[in-house]
Amino acid sequence: MGLTRRNLITHNLIALGALSVLPGLIGAKGALAGAAFRPRRHGPKGDVLVTIFLRGGVDGLSLLVPHGDDDYYKLRPTLALARPGDRAAKAAERVIDLDGFFGLHPALSALRPLHDAGQMAAVHACGSGDQTRSHFEAMATMERGVASETGAASGWLARHLDTVPWNNPSPLRAVALGSLLPQSLRGTSRATALQTVGDLRLHSPFGADSVRFERTLSTLYGRSTLAEAGQEALSVLDSLRRLPETAGKEKNRPGYPKDELAQGLRQVALLLRSEVGLEAACLDHGGYDTHVAQGTAQGILAGRLAELAGAIAAFAADLGPEQWGKTTVLVMSEFGRRAAENSGLGTDHGRGGAMLVLGGHVSGGKVHGPWPGLAPEALDGPGDLRVTTDYRAVLAEVLTLRLQNPNTGSVFPGLAPAQFPGVVHA
């Protein structure tokens, strides 16, 4: 198992000539306290993956605006965003042009520098085969990494972690920011849900520290029905205790906005800097189910997108060029929304949506995927953007080229070995 705290204690015990193993003795006091040691560096061979799932079905047509498509303006008399060249609108409220046809929602302006540096790529009209337009079905489908209802029940990220050709025993190998594990991480035994790094410790009100309780728990959970969950939790406590810095001690780091997503990314950056072997981090951003009063350059959706962009920009800046070059951020959502606006000045559930891929090695500065158009005959079902790129193709490309996993056939069984969309490069 390599050099661990337990081993070190053993060596010290032998040195002290004491063979008793009563937990009270292997406490925090005395020669054993603060025994310094170097954890062996674990980590992925390829990039660290950060997924941000936009819950609710983000309106892809507002995230990546097809300002070059007249049908967009016909279908959305109120909700359409002002073209980049529209003098009647304020500059800050116009679409940020990407390639002359597509553009970014103005609220995503914080991502502009990344786009300009070629570190942001987008895929339009992508999605799954799920036809239900149900949040839960579509989320489940996407998090399970399947085409539609049938298929593996485990999460795609869990399968990825189980099929990579290296061993990473770090208990913080895969982390979900929040209190629940997302479905994409279900089925792996080593994923941890945490809200803040600093909070994850046992708070013993009984004086002395909590280490003796941790040893007791290690015994009790050793062979129990919750052995894995318990042992994982204890390993995490141990690892986090060894972090060289806690949030409070970091004075000179770039600032992050105060919202939950930004703070979550801050935790991820902290874990990466601490080299505890983090390989994948999952975050959520909600509030995208804009059935009513979606807003345009201002409003509900704009607020969410501004938060999203601010958080990612702060994260990229905090990581610095070297780590950013070894990181891939995926932004995805369970589906896009109806092409036409509804009576509540919102949009209903749709099909094709948008994905963003950011990082040091994306094929950035462009929008990938064949554009099916918004003409009436081009729309799907009740009037939804057709799916022309299988979201799994994007994930498979990222896993293969950036995360160095050659076994994506096992991660996405049934995905036809079609061409990669070319969103990232090796």
Added chain:
Amino acid sequence: MKTPLQTTLQSTFQITRRGALALGGAMAAASLLSGCESLEQRLTKAALPPQAFPPQGLPAHSPALRLLHRAGYGPRPGDLAHFAAIGAEAWVDAQLAPMALEEDARLTWRLRRLGDILEPDPGLLFDQDDHRVVQALREAALLRAVYSRRQLQARMTEFWGDHFNIYAFKGQGPQLKVVDDAQIRPFALGKFRDLLGASARSAAMLGYLDNTANRKGVPNENYARELMELHTLVVRGGYTQADVREVARCLTGWTAEKRWHRGRFQFDASVHDPGAKQVLGTRLPAGGGVRDGERVLDILAAHPATARHLATKLCRRFRGDESPQWVSRLSGIYQKTGGDIAAMLRPLLLSPDFGNAPPIFKRPLDYVVSALRALDADTDGGAGVQGHLEAMGQALFAWPMPDGFPEGEAAWTGAMVPRWNFALALAGGTTENTTLDLPGIVAAGEKLGLTTPDAILELVFGGVATDPALADVRAQARFYPSPREFAAVALMSPAFGWR
């Protein structure tokens, strides 16, 4: 895997262990371990409890204990004795007729204190601050779970709260949720059609799922979709996108009053779509008015897919599995009785094979409430306890999606540390406005001839302290002479994580 060598060692170990305690038992024990282990492993193991080699299972639950944990939130001191005195049938029947059960005085008093916030007169509620309202809702829910004698009603109110989930923080959510909550509870053990009607007329629900924006000409499908997908048929139940559209049309006009009687249901005929509609093969002629929506609810409530859906959910919640026989049987009862929930629960709870149902991993609310009940805690159900629930991932009324808090252990085992922190805080007395009377427990145990650890185990595990599966917890007693500390260990143990 237990080999003949290990079996021999185990019996040798037990005999030697008793004698060796005075000499530093662990050392003697360590020397008896199988040679397969390295010296390093031997030395770093904590002292082994007896029966180290068989895997630690869960303590056996008597039928009484199972019912108290499944139909209720776990035993309080005295519950098991009461159950033994009246028997399972009488107990279940009393629980199925909650209004005939006299409520716990302490609960009534505590709820009265929250009364000015939780009075279901919406007009008064809107004067209250949002957060104070949500806080009061959470306190009341927790207090009911901990103290109510009407345990099954509390459990079913929780069940319907998940089934008809409303996110309290959307729009006018909190105040409306108070009304919604009060409307749902009386029907918790009644007929599903009544529950469906109460939910569909709930201003909270109509606001949460945007039906208030659902108008003639341009329907908003959100509520119509979730009504079929989550509340009744489920996706596989056989409705189409066209049905979603038509149901949305039927429900145009189902909205809430905005002025004098804020929070009350209102049917606004001026935005109702009066045309003919076709829902799940049934034609609804034009001019139906509010009857359109009522007929939709009738159709959905009577649909076999709804019967199956509810049977499955009740099975999962109470049995911990989706036994095809039970799903079938409960489905049948639903259809024969017009959706009578009590009629479905009774045979499930009283069946001889209820005891064989798989263990259910406690969700955070289960965990917290069962601990408070087991140790007879005195609590105000307020921010002190709620903070722990939130850290565990179950901030009440704050699940953002209409599907309710997830079931199944996979969703909850990522949050072990917050559970342990709650156990430590509760036992250590650092949870705000929540106290335990450990000296009282110790004294009561002494009167019965129980050691302190055994008294604590009897309370925490409901009278099965001598179960072999708890041997490793018992063995920890000698490292934790303080009753509070040992109580923390018992609550943190894996065995307490299941019901």
